[in-house]
Amino acid sequence: MSENKMSNLLSSKRLRWLAAAIVIVNGLFPALWILATSLKGEVELTAKPITYLPHNPTLQNFISAFRDQPLLTYLLNSGTVAILSTMLSLFISALAAYAIARLNLKRRDLILTSIIAVSMFPLVTLMVPLFEIMRAANLLNSYWALILPYTVLNLPICTLMLVSFFHDIPRDIENAAMLDGCTRLGALWRIVVPLAAPGVFTAGILAFVNSWDEFLLALSLNSAVAYRTLPVGIQMYQGEFAFPWPIISAALVVAMVPVVIVIVVFQDKVVSGLTSGGLKG
Amino acid sequence: MQKRALIDRIIDPSETTLAWLLLTPAIVFILLIVAYPVLSLIVNSFFDIRLSRGVPVRFVGFENYLAALNDAMFWRAVKNTLIITFVTVPGALVVGLGLAMLANMPFKYRGLIRLSLLLPWALPLAFVGLIFAWFFHSEYGIFNDIIRRIATLMPSLGWEPQIWFNSPSLTMMAICIATVWKTSSFMALILLAGLQTIPASLYEAAEVDGASRWTQFVEITLPLLIPSMLIALIFRTLTAIQSFDIPFSMPGPGEEAQTLAMYIQLNSVDYLDLGYSSALAVFMFMLSMATTFVYLRYVRGGRD
Numbered sequence: 222m223s224e225n226k227m228s229n230l231l232s233s234k235r236l237r238w239l240a241a242a243i244v245i246v247n248g249l250f251p252a253l254w255i256l257a258t259s260l261k262g263e264v265e266l267t268a269k270p271i272t273y274l275p276h277n278p279t280l281q282n283f284i285s286a287f288r289d290q291p292l293l294t295y296l297l298n299s300g301t302v303a304i305l306s307t308m309l310s311l312f313i314s315a316l317a318a319y320a321i322a323r324l325n326l327k328r329r330d331l332i333l334t335s336i337i338a339v340s341m342f343p344l345v346t347l348m349v350p351l352f353e354i355m356r357a358a359n360l361l362n363s364y365w366a367l368i369l370p371y372t373v374l375n376l377p378i379c380t381l382m383l384v385s386f387f388h389d390i391p392r393d394i395e396n397a398a399m400l401d402g403c404t405r406l407g408a409l410w411r412i413v414v415p416l417a418a419p420g421v422f423t424a425g426i427l428a429f430v431n432s433w434d435e436f437l438l439a440l441s442l443n444s445a446v447a448y449r450t451l452p453v454g455i456q457m458y459q460g461e462f463a464f465p466w467p468i469i470s471a472a473l474v475v476a477m478v479p480v481v482i483v484i485v486v487f488q489d490k491v492v493s494g495l496t497s498g499g500l501k502g
Numbered sequence: 503m504q505k506r507a508l509i510d511r512i513i514d515p516s517e518t519t520l521a522w523l524l525l526t527p528a529i530v531f532i533l534l535i536v537a538y539p540v541l542s543l544i545v546n547s548f549f550d551i552r553l554s555r556g557v558p559v560r561f562v563g564f565e566n567y568l569a570a571l572n573d574a575m576f577w578r579a580v581k582n583t584l585i586i587t588f589v590t591v592p593g594a595l596v597v598g599l600g601l602a603m604l605a606n607m608p609f610k611y612r613g614l615i616r617l618s619l620l621l622p623w624a625l626p627l628a629f630v631g632l633i634f635a636w637f638f639h640s641e642y643g644i645f646n647d648i649i650r651r652i653a654t655l656m657p658s659l660g661w662e663p664q665i666w667f668n669s670p671s672l673t674m675m676a677i678c679i680a681t682v683w684k685t686s687s688f689m690a691l692i693l694l695a696g697l698q699t700i701p702a703s704l705y706e707a708a709e710v711d712g713a714s715r716w717t718q719f720v721e722i723t724l725p726l727l728i729p730s731m732l733i734a735l736i737f738r739t740l741t742a743i744q745s746f747d748i749p750f751s752m753p754g755p756g757e758e759a760q761t762l763a764m765y766i767q768l769n770s771v772d773y774l775d776l777g778y779s780s781a782l783a784v785f786m787f788m789l790s791m792a793t794t795f796v797y798l799r800y801v802r803g804g805r806d
Contacts, residue, residue: 248618324521350539452628496695
């Protein structure tokens, strides 16, 4: 924590609380408001003026959320796609990062830059040809239609983070393992990756959240009910003219739970990952 | 003997060979999912490919591009996209800077502050679009509720609740507000990390010299934050140009608030007009590249 002069000057206790309150309300209010809406019954929802806290909380909307749409399927689809693409992305970028960070390679900076450049490509630009390719390969409406592109989308951030983590591992440990008869690859899996575990983990969380949040490809490539992910499925509660807001809110609450768990449990890692990626990129 | 050597080399290749072997999966994936699609996109943009009509694919030269130039819906989508970009990029920067300054003040419950900055970042854009659509609901939305309350307290202001999604300009405003909320927290996290690297001694020295707090902000804080700002700004601008999730998730007055990404998606996935949508996507590609180029020039210029 930094206690610079400027914050000292401003830091009468009341001012500090006010500052904190603004940040907290700004960040958490929308989610809390959706939670409040999800607990309101039909009568209370259409009452005016609107109530801020539900007077007669009900769980009916949650039952409807699971009944009106296959919410559980959406959750499982999102989980499957996000977890598999994250693992694949980590595996591929660990190999690439090891080559870039450790092995005798010319133009390693150029190679790393080229991988990072992938994140500059607009997703919409990739969506049009990917739609055609997946269509031709009969992969529309399958897990692979999303796992393959998500894996590539996460390569830049994963490779970047792993390269910097691999750099920090002393070569001596690796050399000692190889003197004991370990091959290079053996040293990578048994020594380097475990030592870089915090970095691997951080990269994994960022990749997971990226994949979990993706909407455009999921909507365009997997529109069939059985393969819809959450961001797509959650749009399906609305009819042509009707938005059943309490039910949508209940579905949103359910859908937010995994995200909230990830950021509550891993907040240190997420913050360090985001800021290092942003500052070093 | 030679066979033995070959096997040895496969089992224990030279370091450079091994390096390229390890890079192979990444290269294959990037070629398959990025390079090949982008090439085929450029090629397709010169053809008439309408899968829905069963017309044979034929070469049309620049016809798709010319069609785009004469397409009012395309220009409207471009205009909407540019409005969103020019409003939400500076918007996210200013709000993010404000949040970062506030979050940098000493406070006992750091975890809660951090969580408040992380939640908007972690929520899918599509969720944020829906959440704000509910906020802007004409009858039961919280924005109109606040407007009604203020109107009762201070009738002289003449504030009236709005039917946000009936009007293109109000819909654009809703889209921009939702986008700024969603993206400013990431900006704040990056800037907060930047703020915490600024040595306190600089402010102490400025204090001795009698510099005002505003002068300190302009002379010390802002210049030292620029490096962390720039990278975040490049990515924020690139994603703003691609705005899709939030406008798509909001009810809106139909096509009036369509973005370029929405128009491309409509032409490819719904109309199956792959030639035309490819040309539009090439345009978006060039727009992104131009943006990156301008920023990188600025970064280099700043360093010299």
